[in-house]
Structures are given as structure tokens and as C-alpha cells.
Amino acid sequence: MSDSFQDALTGLAAIVGDKHVIASGSDQEPYVVDWRGRYRGRAVAVVKPGSTAEVASVVRYCAGMQLAIVPQGGNTGMCGAATPDDAAGNVVIRLDRMRTVRDVSPLANTITVEAGCILAEVQSAARDVDRYFPLSLGAEGSCQIGGNISTNAGGTAVLRYGPTRDLVLGLEVVLPDGRVFNGLRALRKDNTGYALKQLFIGAEGTLGIVTAAVLKLFASPRSSALALLKLQGVEQALEIMARLRGAVGDRLGSLEIMSRSQIEAIAATVPHVTIPFVLTTPWYLIVELTDTLAGVDLNEPLAAVLADAMEAGLAEDAILASNLAQAKAIWAVRHSVSEGNKRSGYVVSHDSVVPLERQAAFVANVEARIKAAVPHANVVMHGHIGDGNIHVIALIDRARCQDPAATAALVAEINEIVDDETAAQGGAISAEHGIGITNRGRLARVADPLDIELMRGIKQLLDPQGLMNPGKIFGAGAA
Numbered sequence: 310m311s312d313s314f315q316d317a318l319t320g321l322a323a324i325v326g327d328k329h330v331i332a333s334g335s336d337q338e339p340y341v342v343d344w345r346g347r348y349r350g351r352a353v354a355v356v357k358p359g360s361t362a363e364v365a366s367v368v369r370y371c372a373g374m375q376l377a378i379v380p381q382g383g384n385t386g387m388c389g390a391a392t393p394d395d396a397a398g399n400v401v402i403r404l405d406r407m408r409t410v411r412d413v414s415p416l417a418n419t420i421t422v423e424a425g426c427i428l429a430e431v432q433s434a435a436r437d438v439d440r441y442f443p444l445s446l447g448a449e450g451s452c453q454i455g456g457n458i459s460t461n462a463g464g465t466a467v468l469r470y471g472p473t474r475d476l477v478l479g480l481e482v483v484l485p486d487g488r489v490f491n492g493l494r495a496l497r498k499d500n501t502g503y504a505l506k507q508l509f510i511g512a513e514g515t516l517g518i519v520t521a522a523v524l525k526l527f528a529s530p531r532s533s534a535l536a537l538l539k540l541q542g543v544e545q546a547l548e549i550m551a552r553l554r555g556a557v558g559d560r561l562g563s564l565e566i567m568s569r570s571q572i573e574a575i576a577a578t579v580p581h582v583t584i585p586f587v588l589t590t591p592w593y594l595i596v597e598l599t600d601t602l603a604g605v606d607l608n609e610p611l612a613a614v615l616a617d618a619m620e621a622g623l624a625e626d627a628i629l630a631s632n633l634a635q636a637k638a639i640w641a642v643r644h645s646v647s648e649g650n651k652r653s654g655y656v657v658s659h660d661s662v663v664p665l666e667r668q669a670a671f672v673a674n675v676e677a678r679i680k681a682a683v684p685h686a687n688v689v690m691h692g693h694i695g696d697g698n699i700h701v702i703a704l705i706d707r708a709r710c711q712d713p714a715a716t717a718a719l720v721a722e723i724n725e726i727v728d729d730e731t732a733a734q735g736g737a738i739s740a741e742h743g744i745g746i747t748n749r750g751r752l753a754r755v756a757d758p759l760d761i762e763l764m765r766g767i768k769q770l771l772d773p774q775g776l777m778n779p780g781k782i783f784g785a786g787a788a
Contacts, residue, residue: 314353314398317374321356321400324366329406331355340401343392344385345651348746350393352379352401359406361481361489361520367402368518369487376400377779378485380514382456383427385448387647387658388745390460390513394780402518404455410434411521418526419478419495424455424519431524440526443470447644455519461511463741465643468695469562469599470527472741473510479523480506485516485772495523508767513743514778516771530562530599534607535630536615537639539590543669545623546594546694549614553596556614560607563597564695565643571689574704575642575649582645585638590625594694595643597636646691650702654687655710657703657720659727660748663736665697675701675730679723685709686723698740701727728755744782752782 322330331337332354340355342348353376358364371378379401381391393399404425412421415438422431428449435442444457446464456462458480462473470476479494492506509517540546546566553561569591576584586593596615598607608629615627630636650656663671676688683703692699703723710716728738728751744752753761765783768775 313374317353317370317376317400320370320374321354321367324370325356325358325363329357329359331357337401340381340384340403341393343389345387345656348389348392350379350395350399351397352393352399353397355401355403357403357406361407361483364402364404364407364483364518364520365487365489367400368483368485371400372486372774372776375774375776377776378402378518379778380404380455380459380518382424382453382459383448383451384456385452386456386460386745387660387742388747390743390745390778390781391456392746396779404453404518404520407520413438413440413526414495415440415526417495419523420526421479421493421495421521421523422454423521424453424458426454428452428454428457435526436529439529441529442476442524442526444473444476447647454522454524458510458519458522459512459514460743461741463693463696463698465563465565465693467693467698467741468564469559474507476525477506477510477522478525480509480519481521482509482517482519485774485777489520490517493521493523508771511743513745513781515768515781516777518777528601530601531603532600532605532607533562533598533636534611535595535597535636535639536611537586537628537630538594538596538615538618538624539586539626540592540594540624541590542592543672543694545618546592547665547668548623549594549596549618550695552614552618553598557598557607557610560598560600560610561596561695562599563595564693565595566690566692566694566699567593567595567643567646568688568690569593570687571646571649571691571702572642574653574687574689575645577649578652579645579649582641582649583638584642585635586628594624595639643691646700650689650704654704655707655716657686657705657723658742659701659724659731660698660739660742661701661727661731661736662696662698662740663731663734665695667734667736668694668697668699671730671734671736672699672701674733675727678726678730679703682722682726683719693740696740697736724751731755746781749780749782749784753784 407423407425443466
């Protein structure tokens with residue numbers, strides 16, 4: 310290690326304490342490799358500050374030393390946005406020690422939390438005051454709320470409650486020069502100029518480090534009903550959704566779809582998950598209704614809609630969960646898609662969103678085009694069909710992916726197919742996973758040049774040195 314980097318370790322340790330600076334290569338392993346094992350970087354240090362003041366001091370120190378800053382939450386992202394590159398001089402900043410719930414207000418339906426809080430902890434703190442925080446995703450036991458905000462996480466409750474962006478009232482952010490943006494307000498109405506907090510939601514840590522947030526809470530669901538439907542196609546799922554919205558309105562909480570191939574991948578690779586139904590059709594739809602009133606029988610209206618749907622030929626079969634255990638078993642399948650895909654082969658994953666009316670055409674066209682171009686690919690799909698977000702995944706035998714150049718060319722070919730079809734259907738290439746490293750080339754290819762120009766201008770204004778999470782969204786060296 311060079312003398313300057315050794316000096317940096319000393320300086321960082323003086324801010325946060327020796328035990329909160331990780332300099333050893335082996336000890337750094339969990340922090341310099343992404344969740345999928347796709348990207349590996351290096352860092353001068355992994356630093357774990359314990360307060361906003363310490364985060365600000367670390368950032369000021371790094372800016373003065375020209376050290377690149379890589380904010381990292383739970384490191385559960387899909388696009389490498391929290392992974393340092395291989396350049397010298399990276400400092401990974403983790404907020405694991407900042408897990409305080411600063412305030413909970415049942416009156417205002419708000420919770421104020423530090424960014425290192427695990428998502429499940431936020432959900433639990435809300436339940437403790439008989440409230441509900443609706444953000445829910447497969448990694449909720451390990452992802453951190455700061456990372457959820459920085460990636461504008463979606464999940465299974467977007468249909469009713471919106472993505473993370475819609476759940477944030479206020480933010481506290483350390484800017485790239487170490488100043489602290491104090492927008493930690495719990496106001497439902499605030500029309501005083503630009504909504505600056507929105508700049509940092511979904512910015513993937515390229516404009517600053519979220520250190521705390523005021524989040525919206527909701528009344529707790531006290532009644533629910535869940536069903537799994539067996540369908541022939543996405544068209545039927547959309548028609549069932551329209552019928553459900555007309556019959557139960559906002560009680561429709563979640564609408565999740567999976568292809569048969571997706572469930573088969575889970576069944577083959579995730580032994581602790583049991584598939585609680587027989588696979589007999591190409592598509593499977595999870596429908597969940599919820600109500601804040603206790604004792605409401607939601608099974609009755611759900612069963613009525615499903616009976617009409619089956620009579621109309623929209624569904625081959627329907628399984629109405631008879632108890633909580635059966636509902637959890639069905640959800641366990643949906644929440645295992647990432648694990649199952651990772652174990653099934655080399656994953657070429659996509660996060661497309663298209664208008665609801667275009668989803669059926671998108672699914673049919675993109676699968677046909679991938680299979681025609683790459684016959685050996687196993688195309689699996691799952692998604693949040695109610696908000697237009699369908700994940701198209703091509704699983705490739707790892708034995709075919711030994712040559713990095715050939716693999717990169719194969720990935721590029723599949724990406725172009727998906728991106729071109731997404732554009733043809735009036736959609737966007739990322740609904741919830743973000744850009745990070747994985748999608749920055751795709752963004753440059755498909756985005757409106759004016760969009761890129763405006764985003765680069767914001768980046769240049771807030772981070773003129775280009776030290777905050779370099780190489781993400783725009784590519785290496787972009788400021």
C-alpha cells in the first residue's frame with residue numbers, strides 16, 4: 310500500500326475509530342463483490358461511520374484526498390451500483406451502524422429512520438405502533454433503507470402504494486463536498502421551490518449519501534385474501550386485473566405473475582421452497598386483496614371474481630389460500646425468483662416496464678426473438694404485472710460462458726433484443742433495478758440525448774470532481 314493510502318487509513322480511523330475501518334483484503338471481500346458475484350473491485354478502505362456528522366467528515370476527508378466514494382447499503386442490488394471499480398483510491402462507505410429509528414408518529418403516519426436500518430426493521434417498527442410500511446421485496450431481511458431509497462426500489466406492493474419514491478417525505482443527505490442537505494421534513498404539503506429530495510431518490514449514490522429519511526406509514530392491513538390462478542397467457546391476467554379493479558378497487562394490493570419456466574427454475578434449484586401447486590399452464594398469477602378493517606371477508610369477493618373469470622375462460626384453475634401458511638407458501642415461491650435464477654445459470658436479467666396495454670405483445674415478441682437468436686437460452690419471466698414491470702431473464706448454461714468476450718457479445722445481443730422491443734412498446738429499460746454498472750451502456754444507447762445531458766448537468770453541479778460513486782449510470786470518469 311502506498312504511503313498516501315496508508316495516510317488515508319490513518320485519517321479515516323481518526324474520524325470513525327480503528328475498528329470501524331476495514332483495510333484487509335480478505336475482510337473486505339463482502340464489500341467489494343456484488344451480490345451476484347458479477348463485479349469485483351478494490352478499496353483502500355471500507356469505512357463504517359456511526360452518525361451523520363461522521364459521514365460528513367469522512368466525505369470531506371475523501372474529497373480533500375481525491376479518494377472516490379462508493380456508498381453501499383446491504384449490497385443486495387442487481388446492477389452493481391454499490392460495487393467499487395478496480396481503480397486505486399476507492400473508499401466504500403457503509404452505514405451499518407446507523408440503524409436508529411429516530412421518531413415514529415402514528416398521528417402523522419410517519420417514521421424517521423437512519424439509512425442503515427434494515428428494511429424488515431422499518432416494517433417491524435411500524436407494526437409496533439399498529440402501522441404499515443408497504444415496501445416489500447425478497448431481500449427485505451438484509452437490504453438497507455438507504456439503498457432502497459438510492460435505487461428507488463419497487464417490490465410487490467407498488468400496485469397499491471407506489472415505489473419508494475412515493476413513500477419518502479423527507480431526506481437527510483451528505484453531499485459530495487461534505488455539506489449536509491437537511492430536508493428531513495415530515496410535511497405532506499411543501500411547495501417551496503424545487504423538490505430537491507427527488508434528486509437523490511434513484512440516483513444510486515452518485516449525487517450524495519442518504520443518511521436518514523422520513524417515510525410514510527399507512528393503516529395496517531387487518532383482513533386479506535390470496536389466490537393463485539393458472540393462466541394460458543398475459544392477456545388473461547390483464548383482463549382479470551381489470552375485473553378485480555372494478556369489483557374491489559383499492560383492496561387489490563398485489564398482482565404478481567410468473568412463467569412456468571420461472572417456477573420450474575425455482576423448483577430445480579431452491580430445495581427449501583416447495584411449489585404448493587401443480588404446474589399445468591404457461592402462466593401463474595398471484596392475487597392478493599387487503600383491507601384495513603378487521604373481520605372483512607375478502608375471500609367472498611375474490612372468489613366471485615375468480616369464478617366469473619373461469620366461466621369466461623380467462624383462467625384454467627384457481628387456488629384460494631385457505632390459511633396463512635398456504636398464503637406464505639405461495640409468496641415464498643415468488644420471493645425465491647432471484648435465488649433460483651442465480652443458481653440456474655448465467656443470468657442475463659432485464660427490468661423492462663411497458664404500458665399495461667402493451668404487456669402481452671411485449672412478452673410474446675421478446676420471448677420469440679430471444680429464442681430465435683439464442684436457441685439454448687432458457688427464457689423465464691416474472692413481474693409486477695399491475696404496474697407494467699415484467700422481468701425478462703435469459704438463463705445461460707455456465708459452461709457456455711467461459712470466454713468473457715464471447716459472453717459479453719451474447720449478453721449484448723440479448724440486451725439489444727429486449728431493449729428494442731421495450732422501446733417499440735413505448736417502455737423503459739429499468740423500472741426498479743436501476744442502471745449501476747450493468748445497464749449504463751444500455752442507457753447510453755436508448756436514452757433521449759437530452760435526458761442524458763440534463764442528468765450529466767446535475768451530476769456536474771453537485772459532484773464536479775466526479776468522486777461520488779464513479780462509473781455508475783454514465784460510465785467511468787463521468788462527472
